[in-house]
Amino acid sequence: MERHRESRWGKARVAGLGIVGALAAAALVAGNAAPATAQATYEIEPREPEYLYERTCGYCHGHNIAPIIRGRQLPAAVTAAIVRSGMGAMPAFKPTEITDQELQALTAWLEASEADPEEHGA
Amino acid sequence: MSNGFSRREVMAIGGAIAGTAVMTPLARARMLPAEMDRDVFAGVVRELRAIVGDEWVFADEASTISYRKSGIPDLRGEHIPSGAVAPANVEQVQAILAVANRYKLPLWPISTGKNMGYGMATPASSGQMILDLKRMNKILDFDAELGTILVEPGVTYQQIQDYIDEHDLPYWIDVPTVGPIVSMVGNTLERGVGYTPYGDHFFMQCGMEVVLADGTVLKTGMGSIENGNTWQAFKWGYGPYLDGIFTQSNFGIVTKLGMWMMPKPPAYKPFMVRSAEVEDISAITNVTRPFRMNNLIPNAVMMMGALYQLSMFNRRADIWQEEGPIPTEVIKNLARQNELGMWNTFFALYGTEETIAATEPIIRSAYETVGGEVLTDAELNGNPYFEHNKALMRGGLTLEEKGLVRWWGKSGGAVAFAPVAPAKGSETAGQTNLAIEVMNKWGFDYAPAYVVGSRELHHIIFLMFDKGDDENSAKAEQCMNEMITRFGERGWAAYRSSVSTMDLVAQQYGDANREVNARIKQALDPNHIIAPGKQGIA
Ligand SMILES: Cc1cc2nc3c(=O)[nH]c(=O)nc-3n(C[C@H](O)[C@H](O)[C@H](O)COP(=O)(O)OP(=O)(O)OC[C@H]3O[C@@H](n4cnc5c(N)ncnc54)[C@H](O)[C@@H]3O)c2cc1C
Numbered sequence: 209m210e211r212h213r214e215s216r217w218g219k220a221r222v223a224g225l226g227i228v229g230a231l232a233a234a235a236l237v238a239g240n241a242a243p244a245t246a247q248a249t250y251e252i253e254p255r256e257p258e259y260l261y262e263r264t265c266g267y268c269h270g271h272n273i274a275p276i277i278r279g280r281q282l283p284a285a286v287t288a289a290i291v292r293s294g295m296g297a298m299p300a301f302k303p304t305e306i307t308d309q310e311l312q313a314l315t316a317w318l319e320a321s322e323a324d325p326e327e328h329g330a
Numbered sequence: 331m332s333n334g335f336s337r338r339e340v341m342a343i344g345g346a347i348a349g350t351a352v353m354t355p356l357a358r359a360r361m362l363p364a365e366m367d368r369d370v371f372a373g374v375v376r377e378l379r380a381i382v383g384d385e386w387v388f389a390d391e392a393s394t395i396s397y398r399k400s401g402i403p404d405l406r407g408e409h410i411p412s413g414a415v416a417p418a419n420v421e422q423v424q425a426i427l428a429v430a431n432r433y434k435l436p437l438w439p440i441s442t443g444k445n446m447g448y449g450m451a452t453p454a455s456s457g458q459m460i461l462d463l464k465r466m467n468k469i470l471d472f473d474a475e476l477g478t479i480l481v482e483p484g485v486t487y488q489q490i491q492d493y494i495d496e497h498d499l500p501y502w503i504d505v506p507t508v509g510p511i512v513s514m515v516g517n518t519l520e521r522g523v524g525y526t527p528y529g530d531h532f533f534m535q536c537g538m539e540v541v542l543a544d545g546t547v548l549k550t551g552m553g554s555i556e557n558g559n560t561w562q563a564f565k566w567g568y569g570p571y572l573d574g575i576f577t578q579s580n581f582g583i584v585t586k587l588g589m590w591m592m593p594k595p596p597a598y599k600p601f602m603v604r605s606a607e608v609e610d611i612s613a614i615t616n617v618t619r620p621f622r623m624n625n626l627i628p629n630a631v632m633m634m635g636a637l638y639q640l641s642m643f644n645r646r647a648d649i650w651q652e653e654g655p656i657p658t659e660v661i662k663n664l665a666r667q668n669e670l671g672m673w674n675t676f677f678a679l680y681g682t683e684e685t686i687a688a689t690e691p692i693i694r695s696a697y698e699t700v701g702g703e704v705l706t707d708a709e710l711n712g713n714p715y716f717e718h719n720k721a722l723m724r725g726g727l728t729l730e731e732k733g734l735v736r737w738w739g740k741s742g743g744a745v746a747f748a749p750v751a752p753a754k755g756s757e758t759a760g761q762t763n764l765a766i767e768v769m770n771k772w773g774f775d776y777a778p779a780y781v782v783g784s785r786e787l788h789h790i791i792f793l794m795f796d797k798g799d800d801e802n803s804a805k806a807e808q809c810m811n812e813m814i815t816r817f818g819e820r821g822w823a824a825y826r827s828s829v830s831t832m833d834l835v836a837q838q839y840g841d842a843n844r845e846v847n848a849r850i851k852q853a854l855d856p857n858h859i860i861a862p863g864k865q866g867i868a
Contacts, residue, residue: 273733297735300399304464
């Protein structure tokens with residue numbers, strides 16, 4: 209069944225996109241013959257505070273379901289403890305997810321950060 | 331203080347950090363593995379450190395705090411781990427298993443440990459050591475022609491999306507509603523669900539690598555063929571199909587998993603069907619079923635109860651301050667203010683503009699026949715509830731649904747109950763009435779969603795409670811037990827369960843099932859070191 213679904217999309221793509229689509233598809237195939245697709249390592253650590261905030265904290269904080277935490281000068285040690293233990297609806301984040309070093313930088317960055325007017329707390 | 335914390339709060343949190351640092355698990359006997367004395371445990375910890383390095387064994391009160399966090403009731407401390415060990419590769423997993431066998435140390439494997447609503451990283455019984463596989467976090471292969479991926483347990487959906495973006499690959503991910511922080515492996519092993527046409531994750535799984543308790547490395551399906559390259563292309567292999575016995579199971583530790591990825595369609599159109607009354611759920615289910623059977627609607631259809639949706643972005647106290655469950659009229663009014671009905675049914679069409687235009691009128695008229703208002707971006711663009719499901723149905727990353735865990739405010743908790751039934755309207759009426767009766771009796775609000783996967787109906791009930799209040803937590807526990815039991819009496823059982831009710835649900839599946847599982851367990855893991863109690867298997 210899934211094979212049908214896949215081939216149907218395959219056709220649909222080419223039909224829907226016409227010549228340009230078909231060329232793009234061909235380019236894709238050619239392009240992918242060469243590059244290694246395996247990831248030798250993921251994300252060279254340490255990851256930057258902004259990067260971690262955007263990909264973790266920022267999905268909740270300032271995004272309708274959790275309090276704003278930027279621009280509040282939250283003490284770094286307190287934030288770090290909350291991240292490790294979790295808090296109410298907030299899950300805990302383990303050293304295997306965010307290393308101690310990364311957490312230190314993240315919480316220091318948060319403490320010094322400006323509020324972002326685009327964010328919407330809750 | 332200007333940061334919004336009271337001085338007392340800061341002191342309390344600071345005190346907690348300082349206080350826990352000096353304690354060890356040895357100070358709390360109940361965290362140790364049941365039949366192991368502390369000297370032996372200390373020796374085990376030393377051996378584990380020698381395998382993974384000092385920094386990747388967590389065996390004191392302070393460093394295990396992240397592994398103890400959970401959002402379900404645990405009043406008697408029955409789900410407290412003894413510690414955690416985090417291997418970096420398969421060889422280390424094998425070495426850890428050898429130690430565990432030698433000392434009969436129970437190990438509870440997790441991929442990212444975000445099994446939210448079901449106990450997070452916590453084990454089925456106290457004293458198990460968490461085997462945290464998060465450090466094994468590589469995307470080992472992404473075949474861009476075939477649309478297949480091979481990942482390690484620590485790979486999150488966010489990581490896969492980043493990889494797709496970085497390499498500009500024409501594929502979509504399919505996520506549970508909590509995608510950014512959870513694992514493709516963990517979710518698929520629990521037989522979790524998402525919301526694109528690739529939403530039945532185990533259906534889309536193809537090939538896995540499993541380390542058995544004795545260290546044997548098994549590659550399922552086509553994975554063990556010498557010089558083979560079909561591992562992620564053909565699910566079934568040869569002879570008995572084994573992948574299934576390693577899902578929702580404690581028969582082995584999965585270290586690699588293959589999945590099929592959905593080709594990005596040229597066009598995508600999300601819909602919401604608004605239905606005014608609680609009773610409408612039955613008719614909507616009957617309209618939905620044939621479209622899932624003939625695949626005219628290619629993704630799982632989500633029928634969201636208004637309160638489930640509202641609880642994402644609202645706190646209970648803002649809506650209702652009196653005793654007892656919130657009256658239907660109050661919910662209805664708030665729903666209306668947010669352009670929602672009592673049920674809001676989400677599905678999408680995928681393909682080209684032409685195929686969508688051809689299909690849409692057929693589906694539209696079917697829902698309209700039962701009084702549904704069929705709405706799209708034209709009417710609802712920007713509505714946060716519509717945007718939420720619109721994102722999910724195209725594999726979008728969001729954590730908005732975690733808002734429902736805050737329903738009761740600070741120190742919120744939520745435990746999930748997900749019974750399955752045939753996708754027939756008559757079933758929804760019975761299930762909804764029973765859930766309302768039991769939940770209201772214990773003082774909880776019924777916040778439901780139904781999902782028509784294929785021929786079945788998943789009824790997702792989040793029991794939201796106040797985890798900071800022991801009395802309320804006790805009620806939540808009793809309410810959940812009563813729901814499981816009373817649904818069971820009607821022939822409705824859960825497709826998955828929290829660590830606190832694994833045995834209860836396993837009983838409902840009968841003695842023969844339990845006995846067969848027990849025999850397989852005995853054959854593969856005679857010392858019962860892998861996740862004892864998982865799904866009721868000792
Ligand atoms: C608001 C909310 C919404 C949610 N929405 C959804 C949803 O839409 N769909 C859905 O499916 N879930 C949903 N969940 C539940 C849950 O959060 C997800 O299923 C999540 O993916 C599970 O966590 P994880 O991926 O970190 O798995 P883990 O916690 O790592 O694993 C879950 C379990 O699987 C077993 N396991 C994990 N890895 C291995 C391994 N390598 N070898 C052997 N056994 C292993 C263990 O028993 C473990 O406890 C939701 C939860 C909440 C609170």
